[in-house]
Amino acid sequence: MADLRAGLIGLGMMGRHHARVLGTLEGVELVAVADPAGDHFGAAKGRLLLSSVSELIDQGIDYCVVAVPTGSHEDVALELADAGVHALIEKPLAHDSQSARRIFSAFTERGLIGGVGHIERYNAALQQARMRIAQGDLGEIYQVATRRQGPFPGRIADVGVVKDLATHDFDLTSWVTQQFYTSVSAQTGHKSGRVHEDLVAVIGQLDNGTVTSHLVNWLSPLKERSTIITGELGTFVADTLTADLTFYGNGSVPTTWDEISRFRGVSEGDVLRYAFQKPEPLRIEHENFRDAVKGAESDIVNFKAGLEVVKVAEAVIRSSATSEVVHLDPLSR
Template sequence: MRVGVIGAGAMGQHHVRIYNEMENVELVGISDVSEKRVKELSRQYGIEGYTDHEVLLKQDLDAVSIVVPTTLHTSIGLDAINSGVNVIVEKPIADTLENAKKLTNAAKDAGVKLMVGHIERFNPAVTKLKQIIESGILGKIVSISTRRVGPYNPRIRDVGVILDIGVHDIDVLSYLYGMKVNEVYAIAGADIHSLEDHAAIILRFNHEYSGIVETNWLTPHKVRKLTAIGLKGVAYLDYIDQTVELHDGEWIRTAKVIKDEPLKKELQYFIRILSNDIEPSPSGEDGIHALKVATAAVESYNKGKAVKIEL
């Protein structure tokens, strides 16, 4: 499988590293607007490097990772799709719903796979909790809440905290429930950023199931946690430590989680679905839903009212 990486910054460099370590994958080259960055990684991994992504796309690629700022996802994604290359694009799928739909429609028309990099679905703790929920151990799940907070990263300038990191948990909650959000209400504000930098988001699923997403760039230390409340017990998940703890009326149990790097699991899955011609999950449509909910959350806090999501 011949692959390339477009965007070799903080996240893109890890795509490069993991592809380079994978069996049955040939990392053909990378592209980045920084000539210095291209030279560094090309030398480190012994691969070709380009400052023009269109040159990389002409290297007979099977697939490409697009790891560039959100506002560039659509233009570069369309270039890749129109070149007949399968794509995994980092979350969120695009900066607007219109652009997200352009990407998904283009991929369908071109007959190529489009996967969205909602990496937390591949966190072993989330995978384990999904299995636990489906087993019925916790009974009917009625509420899931998350806390994703930490210090501000100055490199994030094109989107606010909801689209940057809140969208992770919006997607995870839909994944764990196996449902789409049908209403959202958000309280947020902008104190250190031009866009919102803290938010509390309430999600409604199928009228009777709730989700709460707390997120900010103000907390001095990073926290990534989730609580799932069921009729028979409660699960406490730590994304960072990759742990799941179950509490019921009698016992506190720790689930067996085989820890691993979520991005590695994600890219291994991406290559596997391409090799076996399987439709990806998260799909372009999953990416659109997460973006639709995130943008509705921004609309909600701007207007000060709940926003219904058309499904």
């Protein structure tokens, strides 16, 4: 079978990495790239450099990776859908749920493959966590707590930290636990003089009763990507910067020292850091999307899941504005 013909629009910080992976992806030919602002990072590597998605479409591409600013996702996606071109769109799917629904509908009605770049799903630590949770290694899941913080990224201007950075946590939490959000309560802050929020604290609940908490900001010199999943049999700690997954088991050995037993609660058991392969998440994301376009077995973040994440993000922002708990309607799913 001939290679799929791929295009890429958006050559910023993420776009250049997409170009690197697409340029070496088996079964795919990156035929052209596009960015109206040009190629500041030299991502084209001698390939045809264009300025618009319509010019990419004219090259006869089978699918396109969309790495433009979030506010432009809908316009680019709808033009691709009209041309019958499959699309992998960087997260979030769109800047609001109405836009996300229009994208979802356009691709669904035309039978096109649509994926969202929630790359954390392809991190080996979270892949392992989901597999082990599904096979019952933690028993009932009680709580998921995430911390995602780091310095302000100058490239993000059209959305705040909730719709940009925190959407990773909303998606990975639902995916790892295989549950939906039913409610959120949040507080945000504006500390850097921008229109959009740059920090958020979220408390949520999932449909099986799991409690979640998410601390996210663009204000820390410390870069942290931590997911802590606590269940009836112990706790997983996933560090997605290093792709490490550590299991802290509940102990079966009684604590005989009274002074310790009074405050320890669940006793300490074995601690185990798992060993497993750690491929680059972006490459795994691209391999799965390529396979989906070819009609092979694959695991992509489809537009339905991407829409769900946008709805959670909107609920978080609404909760912060009203100081109320916001409930998400399960019937809309």
